[in-house]
Amino acid sequence: MVVQHNMQAMNANRMLNVTTSAQSKSTEKLSSGYRINRAADDAAGLTISEKMRKQIRGLDQASTNAQDGVSSVQTAEGALTEVHSMLQRMNELATQAANGTNSKDSDRQAIQDEIDQLTTEIDRVSETTKFNETYLLKGEAGTKTINMKAHDAGLKGTLTDNGDGTATFVMDTLNAGDKVSIGGKTYTIAGAADDVGDMLTKADITTKHQDVTINGKTYKYNAGQTGSDTAPKKDTIEAGWYAETPKDSGTGANTTINADYKDIDAFKNGADGKTIAVGTKSVSVIKDADANGIDDVDSSVISKEKAYELASKELLAANQIGDTEGKAEVTNKAGNQIDLNTNKGDGTFKIKVGQAKVANSLAFSLHVGADADMTNKIQVNIDAMDSASLGIKGLNVKDDSGNAATYAVDAISDAISKVSSQRSSLGAVQNRLEHTINNLDNVVENTTTAESRIRDTDMAEEMVNYSKNNILAQAGQSMLAQANQSNQGVLSLLQ
Template identity: 30%
Template sequence: MLGVNTNVNSQVAINALAQNEQRMSTAMNRLSTGVRINSASDDPAGLKVASRMTAQINGLEQAVTNATHAISMVETTEGGIREISNMLHRMRELAVAAQNGTNHAKDIEAMQAEFEQLQDEIERIADNTQYNGINVLNSGADRTFAIGALGESLRVNLFDFQTKNAAVTYAAADVTNGSDKFTKADHGFSNGDAVVYNHGGGTAVTGLTDGTTYYVTEISGNDFKLATSYDNAVAGTVQAITGDGNDAQTLTKVSAYGGNIDKTTISVNSSTNAAAALTVIDKAIAGTDGSRASLGAALNRLNYAVSSLGNTKVNAEASRSRILDTDYGAETAELARTQIIAQAGVAMLAQANMKPQSVLALLKG
C-alpha cells in the first residue's frame, strides 16, 4: 500500500538504527575501558559474581600483607633470641672455666665481670627488642596474625626473656573459687603466660598443685584464670578451683629460660657458684633453643601461607578476568559489524524516506 501519513519502512529503519547504536555503544565502552561489564545491565549475574570475587581478591591481598608483616615480627623476635643464645653459650664457657683449679683470684674477678656484663646485655635485649613499637621479648604475650581472606588466624607465643621474674603473692581474698579466677591489680600477665603456683607452706587452692606450671587465660581487667596447658589456655578451657588457699601463696611467671638467670640468682665468682650456674644456664639454653624452634616452625608456616595465598589470588584473578575483562577479538569484530550495519541502516533510511514521493508521480499522471 502506498501512503504518506505513515512511513512504516522509515520507522523500521529508525528502530533498527537505534538498536544497532546501542550495541555499537556497548562495544565501544568495552573496548575503551577494557571491562566487559560496565553497568549492571550488561550482565547482572556476572556482575554479582565478579564483585564477590573482587572482595575475595582484596581479602587475599590484605592477608598476604598481614602474613609478611607477621614474618617480619617473628624474624625480629628470633634475631633477638639468637643473640641471647650466643651470650648464654659464652656464659656457659665462663661457668666451666671458673671451676678450673688453676684460676687466680684475678681471673675469677675478670670472669665474673664479663658474666655480669652478659647478664645486663641479655636483659637490655629482652627489654628493648621491638617491632613496630611492640616489645617482643619481655612480655611472653601471644600474637594473633590474620593470615586468611576469611579471617583465619595463626597464634604465636613470643615468650618472655627477662632475666628475672619475681613471685607475686595472692591472698585467699584474691581467689574466687566460684568462678575459678584470681584477681590482682596490674598483674602483668598475658594470655598464654606460664606461671608456677606455690602454696607458700599453707593450704593450697583446691584444684591446684604446689610447684606445678599453669597457663594464664581469659584475662579481663584485673581478673584472670588458669589452664593446665598452653593449648587449653588458647581454647579457654580453665582449671576448676574450689578453695581459696592461704595468704602466702604465690604465682611466678616462667621465662623461656625455665628460671631466673639474673645477677642475684647465678654467678661464677666461685667454683661452687659456677657449678650451680652451669646447671641453670644449660636449662636456659634448652629453653631458648625450644623457643627458637617454635618460632622457626611458625616462620615456615607463614612462608607457606604467603605462597598459598599468592597462588589462590592468581587463580581468583584469572577467574574474575574471564568474567569481567573485555575480549578484544570479539568486541572489535562486533564494533566493525555494528559500524557497517549503521552505514547500511542510514542508507536504507534515506531510501525509505524517498518512498512516499512515488505518490506524487501518481498524482501528476
Template identity: 25%
Template structure:
C-alpha cells in the same frame, strides 16, 4: 508501497539502527574499560559473583600483607634472639673457664665475673629495646597470661607457645595425670653393716700426796744421842716431852713414868745403865701402857750413868697434804687389735733421767718409767709416750698438777678399751661399673668397704654419672638423678669373687630405666618427657614441667596475651594465629635450676659462690632461647610462609575467576565492535533509502 503518512520501512530501519548503535556503544564501553560487566544490566548474576570475588580478593590482599608483616616481626625477634644466644654462649664459656681454679688466679676469675655481669646487662637491654614500629617484642608483653587453678603450684615451668582464645577470650586447660614420671633405680641388698676399725685406748691417773710426819724430840744423855718419836703421824703428837732425873738410890735399871704427855726417866745416882737399857725400859713402859711413842738411840751398850738431859731439837708433826691427781688419755696410733692395751703401769727407776715409755705387743703391757729422785713434769710423760711409734697421749685433767715427786706419787690405770679391726661391709674386693644418663664410672673397692663408704664414693661423682646412692639398712639404692625414659641406672660387676656381696645381689649386673609422665591435656594425649609434657594442636600449643614425680591433676586458664596475627581474609578464629613470645631478660631466662640473674656478682650462682649451678642455669637458658627461636622459626616457615604461598595461589585463582566473569574478551568484543560498526553503517544507508521512498511517491503528483 505508495503511502507517505507511515513509512514502515523507515521505522524498521530506525529500530535496527538503534539496536546496532546500542551494540556499538556496548562494545566501545567494554573495549575502553576492559570489563565485560560495567553495570548490573550487563550481567546481574555475573555482577553478584564478581563483587563477591572482589571482596574475597580484597581480603586476601590484606591477609597477604598481614602475613608479610608478621614475617617481618618474627624475623626481627629472631635476629635479636640470635644475639641473646651469642651472649649466652659467651657466658657459658666464661663459666667453664672460671671452673679451672687450679690454673686461674682469683683476679682472672673476677675479670670473668665482670664480663658475665656485662653480658647480663646486654641481654636485659636487648629484651627492652627490641621493637617493631614502637612495639616491644621480647619484654614479655607478647607472652600469654594465665590464671592459677587447681594444684597450679605443682607447675615448675610453663610455656604457652600458641593458643586460640576464641570469642570467649580465654581457654581453660585441664591436665589429667594418669602416671607420674619415674626414676631409674637398682637396689643392691644384703650388704652387712660395716664395722669401722677403732684404736685401743686407756687412761692412767697419777696421784701425789704429802705424807703425814710424826713429831720428834732429840736429846743427848751421857754423850749419847736419843730420839723420842710419836707413833702417830701428824700434829697430834706435838705436845710430847721427856725428862731424865737422877735419884739417890742404887740400881742399874731405869724407871719410867708418865704424867699426861710428859715422860720421866729416873736413873739411880750410881746407875750403870747403857743407852740401850734406857731405850728398852722406855719402850717396855710404852707398850705396857698403850702409849704412842718410841725411844731410839745410837748409843748401844755405852754406859750413860746418871747423866743430865741435854735437849738438842724438837720437830713438830705434820698432817698429810691434800692429794692432787692428773689423768692421761692414751690412744693407739694404729686402729685395730694389734695395739690393744692389757695394762698401763708406772715404774720408778733411779737410773732414768727422763721419762720413757715401752710397749710389749705380746703381753699388751704399756710401761712408763720415771726417775725416782727427780721431780717429773706431766708433759714430759706425754712426750715420752708420743716418742714411740705405738701410742699418743693427752692430758685430760691435771689442775695445778704439773710437777710431781715420784717418791710420793702413785698411779693406777683404768678404762682400758680394746681396739676393733675393720669388719662387715663387702665380703670381697670388687670392681664394678656404674652408668647413668650423664656417663659412667668404674669403682675399685676393697674387702670390708662399708655401705656408707659406697654411698660416699658413688655420690662423689654423681654429677658425672647421673646416679646417686642412698643407704637404707643393709640395702644400697642406686637412683637416677633424672626422671623419664632417658634416665638409666646400669650396674655391671666387672671383677669379684663368686662369694662377693655384689655378685650375690645382682649377678653379673642389673639395669633399669625410668618412665615418662603420662597425661592428657583437655582430653588429648600429651607427649611426655621426664616430668615435662607438651601438646601441639591447631588451637593450643604448650609445654609444662611438674614437680618431680608429681601425679596431681592441674588446671589453669589462659586469659589473654600473645601476639595475634590475622592470616586469613575472614576475621574468624580459625583464620587467626596467636603466638606467645616470653621475656628474655635475666629474671626470666633459666629453668628448674635457677634464673640467669643469679649469675651476677654476689648472686647464689656467681663464679665465686657456685660455678656448677651457674653452668646448669646457663645451659637451661640456652635451651630456652634456642626453643623460642626454633618455635618462632617453625611458625615462620610452616605457618607464615606456607600461608603466604597458599594466599597467593588462592588470590591468583580468585582473580582468574573474577576476570573470567567480569573482564572483557577483547577478541570477541573487537569482532562485536566491527559487526556493530558495519550494522550501523548499513542501517544508516538503509534508513536513507527508506526515507527516499516517500519522495518517489510525490513524483506521481507532478
C-alpha cells in the same frame, strides 16, 4: 502510496537505533576492558564477580599480613640469635671459673664482671627489641611465676621432676667404704665394726685366707703350728693374720706366739679409727669424738649421715640459681631440713625448685584468610627472654671453691635450651607462614582468573561485534536515507 506513515523509514530508523545501542555497548566494553560495566550487563555475573573480588582483595591483604608476620618473627628470632651467642660465652666463662687454677680473688672477679655485663645486655635486648612499636621479647602486661629446672648438683643418683614445682632426688646407695664426690670433694663413707665384719665375711677370709690391710699395713694369714715340750721342742704359733711372718723362738721352750688378729671378731674389735681393706673393698671405721660425722684424724672420712647432710646443702646451692623469689628448698621425705642428728637423711631428697616472677608471654594472632573464621588465625607466642625468665638472674661464679661456677654451667645450659626452644618455635611459625603465603598467592591467582572470565572483555570477540555493528550502522543510515526519498514519488502524481 501514503505520505502520513513512512513505514520503511520507521523500520530503518528502529533498526538503526538498535544497532547504535549495540555499537555504544561494544564501544564501552572495548574502551573499559570490562564485559560487565553495570548490573544490567550481567546481573548474575556481577554478583558472582563482586563476591570473587571480595575474596581476592581479602586474600591479598591476608598475604600481606602473613608477610608482616614473617618480618616480626624474623626480628624476634634475630635478636635471640645474639642472646644465644651471649649465653654461649657465659657458658665458657662459667666453665673457666669452675677450674681450680683460678685465683680466688682477681681471676673469678674478672670473670664475674664479664658475666654481669652479658646478663645486663640480655636484659637490654629483651627490653628493647620491637617490631612496629610492639616489644617482642619482654612479654606483655601482667606477671606469672615460673619454676626453674631441678638440678642434682652433680651427685650420683636419679632426679625426677614431679611437674608441680617439686622434684625428687634419690642418691645412689652409700655403703661403708664407698667413695662419693660431694661439692667437688671426694669422701670415703665410714663404717662401723659390723661393716668390717660383713666385708670380711663376704670376702670369706677364714676359708680363702686373703691378706687384710689395716691403715696401709698388710696382714698375712699364717696357719700356725702346735707347740711341743718333747724334742725337738717348738713354740705354739696361733693361726691367724700377722704383720710379719711368725718364727719359732728357738729357745727350746714351748712359747705361745699370738696372732695379731686371729679371726674376724678380732678385726672388728680393733677397727675403731682404722681403715681395713681386703681385695678392692675397704671400710674406714670413723673415730668421731666430737660427733660431727667427720673422722677426727682423716677429714675425708665421713659418716653416711654426714654425707647426706653435705649433699642436701649442695643440692640447695644448685637449685637456688635463678631463684629470685627465695623458694628453693631441700628436705628429707618428712619435709624437714636435713641435719646430722634430729632430721637425718636417708638418701631421698625432696626438692622445691626455685621460682621467678616474670612478665606474661606475648601472644598475638596473624589473620591469614579472607573470612571471619578463627581457623584463619595463626597464633604466635613469645616468652619473655630476660635474665629472670631464663633463670640466670644474679648468676654468681666467684666463690672460693668454684662450686658456684660449676652449678652455673647447668643453669646456663637450661637457659640455652629455653632460647633454643623459643627460636625453634619461631622458626616453625615462619615456615608455616611461608607456606601460607604461597597458598594465598596461588588462590588469588586462580580466583582472579575465574573472575576475569566473568568480568573482563574478550577483546577479539567484541571487536568482531563492533565491526559488525559499525557496518550495520552505516547500512542503516543509508537505508533510512533511501526510505526518506521513497515518498518523493508522490509529487509526480500531484503535478
